[in-house]
Amino acid sequence: MTDMPIDPSRIESDNAKRNPDLEADYAALGDQLDRRGISIDAIVQAVRGFKVAVPSWGVGTGGTRFARFPGPGEPRGIMEKLDDCAVIQQLGRATPSVSLHIPWDRTDPAALKEKAQGLGLTFDAMNSNTFQDHPDDPKQPLSYKYGSLSHADKAVRTQAIEHNLEVIEFGQAIGSTAITVWIGDGSNFPGQVDLARSFERYLESAKAIYRALPEDWRLFTEHKMYEPAFYASVVQDWGTNLLIAQELGTKAFCLVDLGHHAPNVNIEQIVSRLIFAEKLGGFHFNDSKYGDDDLDAGSIDPFRLFLVFNELVEAGDALSRLHPAHMIDQSHNVTDPIESLIRSADEIRRAYAQALLVDRAALRGFQDENDPLMASECLKRAFRTDVSPILAKARSMDGGAIDPIATYRASGYRNRIAEQRPAAAGSRSGIV
Amino acid sequence: MTDMPIDPSRIESDNAKRNPDLEADYAALGDQLDRRGISIDAIVQAVRGFKVAVPSWGVGTGGTRFARFPGPGEPRGIMEKLDDCAVIQQLGRATPSVSLHIPWDRTDPAALKEKAQGLGLTFDAMNSNTFQDHPDDPKQPLSYKYGSLSHADKAVRTQAIEHNLEVIEFGQAIGSTAITVWIGDGSNFPGQVDLARSFERYLESAKAIYRALPEDWRLFTEHKMYEPAFYASVVQDWGTNLLIAQELGTKAFCLVDLGHHAPNVNIEQIVSRLIFAEKLGGFHFNDSKYGDDDLDAGSIDPFRLFLVFNELVEAGDALSRLHPAHMIDQSHNVTDPIESLIRSADEIRRAYAQALLVDRAALRGFQDENDPLMASECLKRAFRTDVSPILAKARSMDGGAIDPIATYRASGYRNRIAEQRPAAAGSRSGIV
Amino acid sequence: MTDMPIDPSRIESDNAKRNPDLEADYAALGDQLDRRGISIDAIVQAVRGFKVAVPSWGVGTGGTRFARFPGPGEPRGIMEKLDDCAVIQQLGRATPSVSLHIPWDRTDPAALKEKAQGLGLTFDAMNSNTFQDHPDDPKQPLSYKYGSLSHADKAVRTQAIEHNLEVIEFGQAIGSTAITVWIGDGSNFPGQVDLARSFERYLESAKAIYRALPEDWRLFTEHKMYEPAFYASVVQDWGTNLLIAQELGTKAFCLVDLGHHAPNVNIEQIVSRLIFAEKLGGFHFNDSKYGDDDLDAGSIDPFRLFLVFNELVEAGDALSRLHPAHMIDQSHNVTDPIESLIRSADEIRRAYAQALLVDRAALRGFQDENDPLMASECLKRAFRTDVSPILAKARSMDGGAIDPIATYRASGYRNRIAEQRPAAAGSRSGIV
């Protein structure tokens, strides 16, 4: 892997400095887990096997409708995005695959595949885009201002369907096996669209896409309560998402973005219900306090993230049948996106590792005996365990950095690309 | 109907006083609607045909966990509750049926039916109760503290199932054809119950009830986000409710209580989706600002109530197949329950009448042409119309009061029953 | 006023067609109000006196972080924005003043003033902008990515203060007497900023602006729960806003934007409290279902808007001392902004007119006698009254249109400016 953006010797030397402390902490944690009947090495192995995809759009600085404040070295195209993704994977070793967004990442598929292989990356689920207009795309002359797959005008629906088919075709060329369909369709005012008819039109369009799905592909539909639509979104919640997946068929699944729900909603329970219905397709991980804030996973409510993973671990066999996709979907407005993605992937692994520590036999006993306090403590004991040494060990065993943020900063990568990638003019303003 | 609790001559004389103004307002509104191409008489006829059931428990003063402040003349049993329901129907003419709650209303079914017939009342959906313990009920010795239909212990589940079967049997004896199953099952802490296993147990229990359902009955399951469970309710939202109704079969439907959703949720869209899924069973009408506040229908957000009815009217044929049940479910903590139920039924009819005024051809045109402003105004124009003369006309044509609250107060009914029904001792305290 | 953008004869002829129906409806409503002891003419006079400012930024199409879909004829600068504002005022007669936003609207003040005078417009509160970077503004070279008035770096704070002083100076030149300071300062992650120190820095900066405030000016500070900051906004709620106004002094007041609160919050109560504290500065009117949706006033929850005006009318004398500013702040993403602003101003007047119809003596009686049902009905009776004829009468008496949307559409104004104002290139994309 000679294309690696960070000099491997830097990682090695940094790790050498940090290894003694890691070994001490790892040994102490190992002792403690041993007393709890848990093999720390087994947990490390499980963590090493856990991967999460990064979104190509996540390595650029995000923004709000008010403003976007780019940082130095913003990637100017998918090839530079892949370089940044490679840094994330090289240091963190949790993110070997990238999720693309068409038309943003449209390019020659063969070149893309070659570039990715050189960086040790593969491609996860594809994403279509019919929530923006694409004035430069000759295949998408019609506007999505009033919807796409559910638009009142059949011509717009057809254009949106064709776009999705193109995305699938592109995905096939680069080895992807899934497409995620998120639309912004909806309405801002009561009456603007007929809630029933627009849903029926959406289903008709989704069925057309589904029919074109290759045999070994999965179709993920994603629900979201609001934004960009502020009165009613066509695919507003998991109930509607479930109806869609049921209508489409056995290759259709529901994607859960942690930030797309109403206030106070119990997300881990939705995960459990979708597993029951055999329709859990995967996740868009992030964290949020208010709406679809798209903050770094685990940064606002780490216990909630743990509880989601507790459901996944608890599901056991049912889950292995579903093998849900793990993807990050975040907007990095104030941090270096590479750093945010490294630590977010780590936080997601942290929640997974903690969930693996739950004493499930004891938990089941507390549940069957109606002992809420001990059941609650059983989960919290696992959550409280500082599994940082496990995560660091997993990284270092796979060639990553014990302290990936520190090593990244010391590498000077950001400064280097800032010189290579001049800032685009006029990119600072937002929309109000 | 010689048993009528209010002297009919009072209604007549009160109406006689108020009729000239009503006729003036009715004529003016009729002229205006005429210009909009709407026959006011047709609307009146439709409103007269619209009925909503009152809950037997609604005629007593409600409370919170902090306190309950009873008023004078609280009904001491189902027979007195029926008397109060008869007042509501006599004056408002929108509520000819009553929804019962077992074991609260358990009594001799034959006597109950006779009493109701004498008052011109019938019985709507039955309600079972496995969210409270019933120490006086020899058939329910086990506690529901840790659940009922989803309880970890099969014996408790069996008891809860048997209770529901008894409620169905009771309902058959008095002419009901539906049962509403709302449970408080859930958990207060993560880990307390296994989210998946408790749902599976619930389904198993619900299927046992469903199997015992008479051929012409419907089973309504009701979702609720929280309270009494404060971490996860087993039937927490319409998505789970939909799964239940799908698992059970063609006689199982989802009941929508307007106050049982997460903040900001678009309820009318849920109604639309349940119609699509052919699983809308009916409503528990009320209004709320925060949680399951159980306030008088239309008192907090009347436009939302209108938008629900807009979906019902829009659905047309689909709805007539489903013929959803209309029921009020409110807690009257600070008002005279009789007054609150009279005006709530009136507000529900108001929303229905307004929804009938929507120019649906024009609306469809605005929708198909992507004219959100005119579509929005089209709904708001109907909502803005003061249909009070229509409601009063409908009441008076059926023998009810033009101003039912005024006539009720003038009748002295509350004072009369306050003398007949002494306050129960110790009933003032709540739970903290 | 020869500069009027719509030919006055069109308004006259359109009104002539619609006047007979208006007169009929007006007479019928007048009769009804007469019976309630209310003079319809007095209400019309009060409505004619009620004005609300339009925001210069509101006449352009808004968007979300995902996309912006401009319409035809987007104004390309403040002069064209004023033309559009003049249409709104000419047809609706409720919006004689415009609120400017610097630097968006920066131009020669004298020319601006002259242009406005020709159109019969004046200027309301000025708005500063330190939530975006201004790469073209030589006076603002430093980035606001990490805050402005509360930034950790004194140089950035100084720049932001200077910008506000410039806005005041600009405002003085065109006859404004108030400045609204809304900042996006805050943090996306716990720990990012010190909650206490950043607030203290904000206060220090705000005091510097306050000291420069001309004698006859008012300073409005605006709170907002979230967006663009997603963990903690520096001025997050009315409590903090109140502290600010108290710290600053007698010319400092709190601005209430209806969409800037937490879910379920009782906004009219905040209005009441700010009146008590003598710190209510005014409003940014709009409507919302989820967050700061910036939808058309009264389009989602018209009863809530009425309840806000109920507080204003109830406050009586206290309010006339405060004379709060009325401004619209909306984002018109899917409608013609001119149409949305015309009808929003009308909806705001509608709420005001309805609030004037409340029988305040009766209401006070019901309140003092603890008669919640009648008190509730007292408000709802006023709200239910369709005051459309009053609003139309007020418009037509002042030279506006009886049906302003219809007259606007018939005028062909949008098509005309679409030809004169070619679409800007590349303006279609958003931020993700």
Added chain:
Amino acid sequence: MTDMPIDPSRIESDNAKRNPDLEADYAALGDQLDRRGISIDAIVQAVRGFKVAVPSWGVGTGGTRFARFPGPGEPRGIMEKLDDCAVIQQLGRATPSVSLHIPWDRTDPAALKEKAQGLGLTFDAMNSNTFQDHPDDPKQPLSYKYGSLSHADKAVRTQAIEHNLEVIEFGQAIGSTAITVWIGDGSNFPGQVDLARSFERYLESAKAIYRALPEDWRLFTEHKMYEPAFYASVVQDWGTNLLIAQELGTKAFCLVDLGHHAPNVNIEQIVSRLIFAEKLGGFHFNDSKYGDDDLDAGSIDPFRLFLVFNELVEAGDALSRLHPAHMIDQSHNVTDPIESLIRSADEIRRAYAQALLVDRAALRGFQDENDPLMASECLKRAFRTDVSPILAKARSMDGGAIDPIATYRASGYRNRIAEQRPAAAGSRSGIV
């Protein structure tokens, strides 16, 4: 302290068994903290000094408006409640004081004081109760159905004031130095009360109480968004609470109950603002997911609890001037209340200990350099640290149990009191 309810030798023997593991974990953690420049012993000392009061009403099983499911051995009066509180303190060593509620805990003050002394307990803030009627209290014949301190009727206000004065007098007799005033006053319907006048009446009443406050006492007022009032609570949020404390004077402070806010509200920021305003009086600790769920502290969102303590530790000197009161206020519906209070106090101490681990110099550096990622990680690193050995050490050094729940269960206390305290008849039903 021979009155101790748990045999001290049991604690000793249990601790002896658990001590080796504790010492191992403590040493490992000490090493790790040492590397971070932190003395584990200093943290233990700080934790030992941290105390939180338990509420007398918390040792009984709570409920909802739907039902209450008592457990065995419910305390039948304040003396038995004190016994239970003594168990909590004996095992956990974090809760030496008890907060009383009058009239629930009314008894002979001298006897009460003596009983408490024998158990090693003291009394924290007193609580008055004007949110329930007290039919057995001859001094409170008037009903609070329509309010207390803000009631429209002066006689009711006077009664409520007098009750508070009595509570103060009672508190003086037992050594308390603070009173917490929480009222349920508010309205369920728009219009029911005048928002302004009811607040003015409240203030007038609160001033009367304040005037009677002994010199060395503090008055805590507590805000709450909703419940029992479902449209508008008189003291609905911290902004109103601040106005009250400002109006009353230097001995008046705001109490923050973690569950009394709108959804998504940033509570730690409110804490910071109240410290700024020098009006933070203290806390009612608990946790919640939906509303005022009153769940065990730290059981739903432990990171939020940590962030509150992060503000307290950060405030440093400012806080020591305010010395806010720490109190638990929870409703234990499904757990043994003694167990819930032991672990809740422990969770509160945990959050405090974690907050002490924050590297404040580093944090300040990250903040000043606008390094959100490292600032965020700085807090999370402290939060992730499993401080359980510190908490156990603090307990055992003070004579408490290393594993207090296990020791409590092994002690057989609950079974013992269940025999001594027969269940009250009819106590199982709730309110609907």
